[in-house]
Amino acid sequence: MVEKTNILEELERIKMDALSALAQVQDEEALQTWRRAYLGKSAPVMQVFSNIGEVPKELRRDVGQGANQVKQVLESALEERAAYVREAALQHKLTSEKIDVTLPGRKPISGGLHPQTKVLRRIFQIFAEMGFQVYRSREVESDEYNFELLNIPAYHPARDMWDTFHINQPGVVLRTHTSPGQIHVMRELAPNPVRAILPGMCYRYEQISARSEIQFNQVEVVAVGKNITFGDMKGTLNGFVRRLFNRDVHTRLRPSYFPFTEPSAEMDVECFVCGGKGCSVCKGSGWLEILGCGMVHPTVLKNGGYDPEVYSGFAAGMGPERISMLLHRIEDIRYFWGNDVRFRSQF
Amino acid sequence: MKIPLSWLKDYININLGLEDLARTMTMVGLEVEEIHVVGLPKPEGQGRQEFKITGLAWDPEKFVVGQINEVNPHPDADRLVLCQLDDGSGEITVLTGAPNLFEYKGKGRLEKPLKVAYAKEGAILYDGHKPGYELTKLKRTKIRGVESFSMVCSEKELGISDEHEGILILDADAPTGKPLADYMGDAVFEVSILPNMIRDACMIGVARELSAVTGEPLKMPQRSVAVTGPAIEGKASIQITDSTLNPRFVLGLLEDVKPQESPYWVQRRLRLAGMRPINTIVDATNYVMLETGQPLHAFDYDVLKERADGKAPTIITRAARDGEKLMTLDDIERTLDTNAILVTDTAGPLSLAGVMGGLESEVTSKTKNVLLEGANWNFINVRRTTTALHLNSEAGYRFARAIHPELASWGVELGLDRMAAWGGGQIAKGLVDEYPAPVNDPVISISEDEVTRKLGISLTAAQISEILSRLEFTCTIDGSTVSAKTPPHRMDIGTGVIGKADLIEEIARIYNYDNIPETRLAAELPSQRNNPQLELEERVKDLMVAMGFQEVITYRLTSPEREARILPDGEDNTEKTYVSLANPIAPERSVMRQNLLSSVLEILERNVRLDERLAIFEIGSIFLPVEGQALPEESNRLAITMSGKRFNFAWDLPESGELDFYDLKGVLENLLNHLQVKDYTFKPVSHPSYHPGKSAEVILDGQSVATFGELHPRVKQQYDFLEPAVLVAEVDLPVLLSLVPLSFAITPVSVFPPVLEDIAVVVDEAVNADQLEALIRQTGGKLLADVQLFDVFRSAQIGEGKKSMAYSLTYQAQDHTLTAEESTTLRNKIIKRLERELGAKLRS
Numbered sequence A: 001m002v003e004k005t006n007i008l009e010e011l012e013r014i015k016m017d018a019l020s021a022l023a024q025v026q027d028e029e030a031l032q033t034w035r036r037a038y039l040g041k042s043a044p045v046m047q048v049f050s051n052i053g054e055v056p057k058e059l060r061r062d063v064g065q066g067a068n069q070v071k072q073v074l075e076s077a078l079e080e081r082a083a084y085v086r087e088a089a090l091q092h093k094l095t096s097e098k099i100d101v102t103l104p105g106r107k108p109i110s111g112g113l114h115p116q117t118k119v120l121r122r123i124f125q126i127f128a129e130m131g132f133q134v135y136r137s138r139e140v141e142s143d144e145y146n147f148e149l150l151n152i153p154a155y156h157p158a159r160d161m162w163d164t165f166h167i168n169q170p171g172v173v174l175r176t177h178t179s180p181g182q183i184h185v186m187r188e189l190a191p192n193p194v195r196a197i198l199p200g201m202c203y204r205y206e207q208i209s210a211r212s213e214i215q216f217n218q219v220e221v222v223a224v225g226k227n228i229t230f231g232d233m234k235g236t237l238n239g240f241v242r243r244l245f246n247r248d249v250h251t252r253l254r255p256s257y258f259p260f261t262e263p264s265a266e267m268d269v270e271c272f273v274c275g276g277k278g279c280s281v282c283k284g285s286g287w288l289e290i291l292g293c294g295m296v297h298p299t300v301l302k303n304g305g306y307d308p309e310v311y312s313g314f315a316a317g318m319g320p321e322r323i324s325m326l327l328h329r330i331e332d333i334r335y336f337w338g339n340d341v342r343f344r345s346q347f
Numbered sequence B: 001m002k003i004p005l006s007w008l009k010d011y012i013n014i015n016l017g018l019e020d021l022a023r024t025m026t027m028v029g030l031e032v033e034e035i036h037v038v039g040l041p042k043p044e045g046q047g048r049q050e051f052k053i054t055g056l057a058w059d060p061e062k063f064v065v066g067q068i069n070e071v072n073p074h075p076d077a078d079r080l081v082l083c084q085l086d087d088g089s090g091e092i093t094v095l096t097g098a099p100n101l102f103e104y105k106g107k108g109r110l111e112k113p114l115k116v117a118y119a120k121e122g123a124i125l126y127d128g129h130k131p132g133y134e135l136t137k138l139k140r141t142k143i144r145g146v147e148s149f150s151m152v153c154s155e156k157e158l159g160i161s162d163e164h165e166g167i168l169i170l171d172a173d174a175p176t177g178k179p180l181a182d183y184m185g186d187a188v189f190e191v192s193i194l195p196n197m198i199r200d201a202c203m204i205g206v207a208r209e210l211s212a213v214t215g216e217p218l219k220m221p222q223r224s225v226a227v228t229g230p231a232i233e234g235k236a237s238i239q240i241t242d243s244t245l246n247p248r249f250v251l252g253l254l255e256d257v258k259p260q261e262s263p264y265w266v267q268r269r270l271r272l273a274g275m276r277p278i279n280t281i282v283d284a285t286n287y288v289m290l291e292t293g294q295p296l297h298a299f300d301y302d303v304l305k306e307r308a309d310g311k312a313p314t315i316i317t318r319a320a321r322d323g324e325k326l327m328t329l330d331d332i333e334r335t336l337d338t339n340a341i342l343v344t345d346t347a348g349p350l351s352l353a354g355v356m357g358g359l360e361s362e363v364t365s366k367t368k369n370v371l372l373e374g375a376n377w378n379f380i381n382v383r384r385t386t387t388a389l390h391l392n393s394e395a396g397y398r399f400a401r402a403i404h405p406e407l408a409s410w411g412v413e414l415g416l417d418r419m420a421a422w423g424g425g426q427i428a429k430g431l432v433d434e435y436p437a438p439v440n441d442p443v444i445s446i447s448e449d450e451v452t453r454k455l456g457i458s459l460t461a462a463q464i465s466e467i468l469s470r471l472e473f474t475c476t477i478d479g480s481t482v483s484a485k486t487p488p489h490r491m492d493i494g495t496g497v498i499g500k501a502d503l504i505e506e507i508a509r510i511y512n513y514d515n516i517p518e519t520r521l522a523a524e525l526p527s528q529r530n531n532p533q534l535e536l537e538e539r540v541k542d543l544m545v546a547m548g549f550q551e552v553i554t555y556r557l558t559s560p561e562r563e564a565r566i567l568p569d570g571e572d573n574t575e576k577t578y579v580s581l582a583n584p585i586a587p588e589r590s591v592m593r594q595n596l597l598s599s600v601l602e603i604l605e606r607n608v609r610l611d612e613r614l615a616i617f618e619i620g621s622i623f624l625p626v627e628g629q630a631l632p633e634e635s636n637r638l639a640i641t642m643s644g645k646r647f648n649f650a651w652d653l654p655e656s657g658e659l660d661f662y663d664l665k666g667v668l669e670n671l672l673n674h675l676q677v678k679d680y681t682f683k684p685v686s687h688p689s690y691h692p693g694k695s696a697e698v699i700l701d702g703q704s705v706a707t708f709g710e711l712h713p714r715v716k717q718q719y720d721f722l723e724p725a726v727l728v729a730e731v732d733l734p735v736l737l738s739l740v741p742l743s744f745a746i747t748p749v750s751v752f753p754p755v756l757e758d759i760a761v762v763v764d765e766a767v768n769a770d771q772l773e774a775l776i777r778q779t780g781g782k783l784l785a786d787v788q789l790f791d792v793f794r795s796a797q798i799g800e801g802k803k804s805m806a807y808s809l810t811y812q813a814q815d816h817t818l819t820a821e822e823s824t825t826l827r828n829k830i831i832k833r834l835e836r837e838l839g840a841k842l843r844s
């Protein structure tokens, strides 16, 4: 004869046993063991369900309800404990997983543009916004384009200004400047207005040293149209220089001489390193020579296909290597074509 | 050009400090490169020093004019003397070893006391005994038992010149006791003369520019010696055979001269200007040249007379005959060509016109009568001669840049005057002056509008005229137009529209560039165009950089031998036609390159020990001669090289393995894909630089656009490379970029789930991967979204000459979820096709 109270007491005992065992559970594995032991098929409370047939009919309802209650209590206790175990495990993980953050990082593979490509792009970009577009021309040039058409006849004193590489072919030279591009672009566009940037490699017969190279980039700027003035040249070049050096730098123009411009000038920029106070970059002078410029010579206009009585224009030439050397305090121009990875990786 | 301040002050009042003066000169076009102080105090810069300042300042307390009254022998030393010297405050004994005082030794009180530069104890000066210029401080010391605490100085010790043979003896009127700096302290401005400003390669020229900007009047030199001699007429004559070569020739005569040492102030000025004093005759020619810009040449009149058999000499000027010889006064026999101009007499060549005198007729210390030449020469001929002979002289430098013929007679008059003033003699009355080709000084008309149009400033005709008049243009105003006549000392003003530009430059220069306000370009904007070639090249650079490559830029100048290194065993490459230099700086930079592989390989070689993974590229031009054409073809190439570890080293990762053919191939594929180039194929290629089994070319639109591969081991040997394979590629950019589409369409991203599955097939070794993949793609059609090879496997089980290729396939439709049936059908279709066409067998 099964007593109702006995069964209910038994259920209460099962519950207490299970809860006290659960209180001991500290990790996921123990949690699973507990689940099998107290909520699995052969768990005592489950046995009550499977043996319900042996319970007298009139007690079945109460016993069933009691067992269900116990099962529900155990299930929610399990859930609670599981949450506790997971939180404890996470806390443990967080406190134990400590790394040496000062160990070196893994270096990704990264490429890079040559510093001169970067400088050229910067120059192109600034001038592009003022409507100047890039026009390239050849490096092996005829004497005619490199000199004659630029108002530098043979035996003219101005020829001294260029130490020229001659090709074993009469009348052919390695261009000494990008100025032949002026004639090329003018002849292509005349009589329409011109605003062009002429970049590229030029060559000069010199000994290679820390200060001089036989091969160097030059960027020339040329504008031709109606009513273009010396003041426009100043405004355009000052605007460029201010943007290139990212500040409100002062500039000055000194009279100079180039056969293809008149009037001609050298532009100095107040040293952006010391602000004009004098430092090693500007050799104490407070000024940096940055470009040569001038109003396009009437002979050059004529050779380019423009009537100098109607049209005028300006041209300017600068050395991107010099600009980089100033910007990055590079003391040796040979670094550029030397391409040592220890130099290149710094850009 | 060296401009001593004291000399410049003969012609203009200067009330500016050294730096202000240098800035004024620079801003008018006379760029000052250096201020060399010779006694004057150095400008005090507060950190900023606008100009390079060198030299020695003489402390007024320590350096004074001393007067030597007596020179006595040293009791114990033959080579030393004891001077009784008055420094203005009393007589003291000064010890010196100057040989030029020995002649006064033991002569008692000197009748004419010697004026010297005296330095007191504590003076800072240059050490005369050490090479170069080393500063030293005068200290009290004992020399051979005689106490010494001061000294009389040589020019070197004072920084005037490198003369240290004896002490410097000043002119007799030097005021005893006066601080030396006040008496003769100076500063020399090193001015760079622009090619079109040769008129300013002289003291008066510089003074004239300063006068124009400061308004101080120009003081022209005056003659100081009366002309008392008999007329020159009948004593010499001139025959000019070609007036284009020799527009003017002037002769003057000075009789009864006694060449001697010039006054000290003359010597000092010449030295400071960079010339060596010789005697009064030579010094006067040099002095006048530095003063006026007109080179002069002095002949020994008696030598000429003797050559003319005692008759009056006839000077003949003409072009040299080819191969004609002349011994110039530097004792070198010169062989001339027909560009050279000669000054000859009836007996033959005398001097190389405008460049250098001849040895025979040169003046000497024994010369009694001087015939002085002031001439004018064709600048092109002089220039050709100085270039051909590599002969640089002060005269040649000036004549090669065009000197105004008007200066010739003035130069001769001043020259004769200086010679007579410093060395005596009688100046013959008159000159012999042949002037067959006078210069027509251009008269230029320029209007207010023209100035405004070019400079952007508004000047009235009166203002324009005022500015030009300051430069000695003769101006007349007619309404708004100024007519300006060029002054007779400059040859740089052209005519017509060029002359106008020349005048505008002069106006801007004197107005001051800095006073012209900046404006923004208001002229019509040209129609905007792009530069597709450049833009695509820049895109290629960005893609390469994104793939981890470093861009390099290298020399385009190379040598055939250097380029031959990319051929096995460095095959002879010298037969090849190159764009070659006539005047290379070195044999290894003698031709323009014809490939970019050499360029990048040289850079790789240079860096191979610096990094264990190197990946570089260059975009640049190569130069290919074209038959029957003067100018070569210039064409851009992309060269790529990589070598070493596949990934960067990290402290806790295993070695990554080395880069190989497929790494480079992946780079090229990626590049092509990102350029949106489609339907390219890879084909094995035979190329001498590459490993025959590991090289390929990229075929696009039927053209080869690139070759690449592993460097041939025999080529690799020629470089200093390490163990890992070197991979290289060269891409023909113009061809590739011409095939890049202007725009492209994307494939929509499907919202329906993909079905993934792997298949592996066994095929013959002869079946290439691209055949398999192409067939899979073709059969799969639109529903086959992707094909990835994930394994290539060979084994005994698979069989000899066979390989297993495993692919992972992605099926996906744009418009519905694929059913299992659809994917199975597709799979079976693919397998059947592979079996049928390539003999493939499905691997279970």
Ligand SMILES: [Zn+2]
Binding pocket: A271, A272, A273, A274, A275, A276, A277, A278, A279, A280, A281, A282, A283, A284, A286, A287
């Ligand atoms: Zn600075």
